[in-house]
Amino acid sequence: MGTVTEASWTQRADIDLSAYANRTVILKFIVTATDTGSNLSRAKAWVDSISVGPPSASTDTTPPTVNITAPANAATVSGTVDVTASASDAVGVKKVEFYIDGSLADTSTAAPYVFTWNTAGVANGSHSLMAKAYDGANNVSTDNDTLVTVSNTSGGTTTVSFTSIAADDGYVKANADGTSPAVGTISTPAIGKGTDAKINRAFFSFDTSSLPDTATLVRASLKVTLSSAGGDPWADPAAGNTLVIDLKNGTFGTAATETTDYAAAPTAAAVAEIIKFTTGTQSSADFNASGLASLNKTGKTQARLQFKQNPSGTSYLFLTEGTGATLTVEYK
Secondary structure, three states: OOOOOOOOOOOOOOOOOHHHOOEEEEEEEEEEEEOOOOOEEEEEEEEEEEEEOOOOOOOOOOOOEEEEEEOOOOOEEOOEEEEEEEEEOOOOEEEEEEEEOOEEEEEEOOOOEEEEEEHHHOOOEEEEEEEEEEEOOOOEEEEEEEEEEEOOOOOOOEEEEEEOOOOOOEEEEEOOOOOOOEEOOOOOOEEEEOOOOOEEEEEEEEEOOOOOOOOOEEEEEEEEEEEEEEOOHHHOOOOOOOEEEEEEEOOOOOOOOOHHHHOOOOOEEEEEEEOOOOOOEEEOOOOOHHHHHOOOOOOEEEEEEEEOOOOOOOEEEEEOOHHHOEEEEEEO
16 A cells, blocks of 8 residues: 655555445455664554445436437438437447337447438338437437338339348459559458558449349348448548449459459449448448449349548458348339
8 A cells, every 4th residue: 555654654545445346345454664773563454344335326417418310300201211310428428229119220339320221111101210328327318309201102012132142252452543453362351441551342242133124123222241340441531431332233253353343344333322330230322223223133233342532541341241241122
């Protein structure tokens, strides 16, 4: 606890007993003293049956603030939409929960607080959206004043999902100007700028040949799964960076990933974007008309993912191949 040299020979110190909360302990003390002649004396003491109480209650009683920022109250929505919320707290926000009609739909633990809602899972009509924000002391606040109208096309649409072909998935890295491309050697596809200063683009392949030749494609989106990350490519070189999806009707080269895929022309570029996510899965926005027209009804469809703006520093994602990537298509 320390050494005392002043004449009063008094020493005071706080002892942290939080590790022994709700237990009975014995406190033992050993005191040694040395006089000017280097003579040493020692005394021992102990106190039995000290009851340590529970940890002190948190002094933080102020709840965070939370507000659903999209979609707007009274909006009409269809297909896949992003429900977003802003939340803040003087100490820190632990999580934000999203509810549809009072039922928990998703939980977000890091800003931006967002979840992708497939409105096809509910009936057409009015639905309530609610967000709850929690801080570290479990104070909670609620925003429950958002009502939206779901209006999806009816009339016999069919929704199918395609899992990516792991053997064809991969990534290609190159210099910032696209020179010296090389196929990545790690099994999980990479996107962003790696530790070798190369820019990575990821590729996912889907067998969409089961789509009927006569089908009218109504809606499509791509869902990906985060494996790991380094840095924050969503904020490099500026906040708001997104993933952009290019599509190829067929394959960029051969089915397997190869160096020429990096700069190969897509059938349709930038058909949809994927916003920031830091855990789990995230779906893209609905593909635009060019993206729908690029889906191959007789063979494979390949997707190439890259950041809209190349990170300036080492910032990257690894996405899960195979079952980690799902292409969902609705047709009639």
